Amino acid sequence: MSEELFEKVKIDENYVRVSKDELFNFIVRIFVKLGVPEEHARMVADNLVMADLHGIESHGVQRLKRYVDGIRKGGVNIKPNIRIVKEGSSYALIDGDEGLGQVVGTFAMRLAIEKAKKTGIGVVVVRNSNHYGIAGYYALMAAKENLIGISMTNSRPLVAPTWGIERLLGTNPIALAAPMEDGYFLLDMATSVVPSGKLEVYRRKGKNIPEGWAMDKNGKITTDPEDFFAGGALLPLGGFGELHGGHKGYGLSVMVDILSGLLSGGTWSKYVGNTAEKNSNVCHFFMAINIENFVPLDEFKRSITKMVNEIKSSKLHPQAQRIWIHGEKGFLTAKTRLRIGVPIYRKVFEEINRIAEELGVEKLEPIKQ
Secondary structure (H helix, E strand, O other): OOHHHHOOOOOOOOEEEEOHHHHHHHHHHHHHHOOOOHHHHHHHHHHHHHHHHOOOHHHOHHHHHHHHHHHHOOOOEOOOOOEEEEEOOOEEEEEOOOEOHHHHHHHHHHHHHHHHHHHOEEEEEEEEEOOOOOOHHHHHHHHOOOEEEEEEEOOOOOEOOOOOOOOOEOOOOEEEEEEEOOEEEEEEEOOEOOOHHHHHHHHHHOOOOOOOOEEOOOOOEEOOHHHHHOOOEEOEOOOOOOOOOOHHHHHHHHHHHHHHHHOOOOOOHHHOOOOOOOOOOEEEEEEEEEHHHOOOHHHHHHHHHHHHHHHHOOOOOOOOOOOOOOOHHHHHHHHHHHHHOEEEEHHHHHHHHHHHHHHOOOOOOOOOO
């Protein structure tokens, strides 16, 4: 499938396109203006830009206002003292000091990678952090070092447990990345049917959400995103209907809370706050696995590549055009967008430029067509 067929070059009138480098530099300018050290600003920008490059609109620059508001309201510590509370040769516990989640997360995964290279496995758990962007970013950090990377985080309560209607669980994403002979396997999934950011995207566009994503505050399945924002709840991954969500996603969400929140001495999703609040106490879990401590790296890469190719070449459903592997669409999207520009929904583009104007920062300019 060609890049042009995958993402049409013709631009939707509701979007503008910007270059990847311009978008990155714009985000850095915003955070530096807010007093964030440039090195930290670049970490946040790299995470947000990766999301937009890979087509994860819900976690890209659309989130900028959320982070800016968090800093302005004092919910985010722009110069955190990220400290190692406990440490061993293959593990560490970190206190993020309410820093930007991308900064804390990058510090933690770098430490997990360092430990894995020395001992075979590095596990780092984090408490007292903030929203860290896309989980796959950190898993991919390890894969780029020829390790297997795992990343999880809890989040504020937006999801109801199976059979329930109360917001108790986070969307609690899980990511795993592994190196292949040519590229990477990258699984990055919420434990709810969709992350809340997807509903934000639909809300901005004035569109109904698909049935099965969310319920209203009384437990009725809804297609109106406003019902969710008025006190409804997302459904856990794995099905919907009379049971209101799948028990598998529900269980995985609890697993993430155990590994990130409880194991770190932090908290579980019910007690996690919003980015704009003090002590939001978002908690993360990171693991890096040194493949060569188990099998030779080349053998592993050949094996995972063979497995992926056999899956992709298996018999197709009559209505399908191809079988995708996890991460493949995102990497293809990124390759295309590096060439033709990153699309930003026009209302989001206007919003982030208003932020720039308020801060006295140079605005983001679209690519001239």
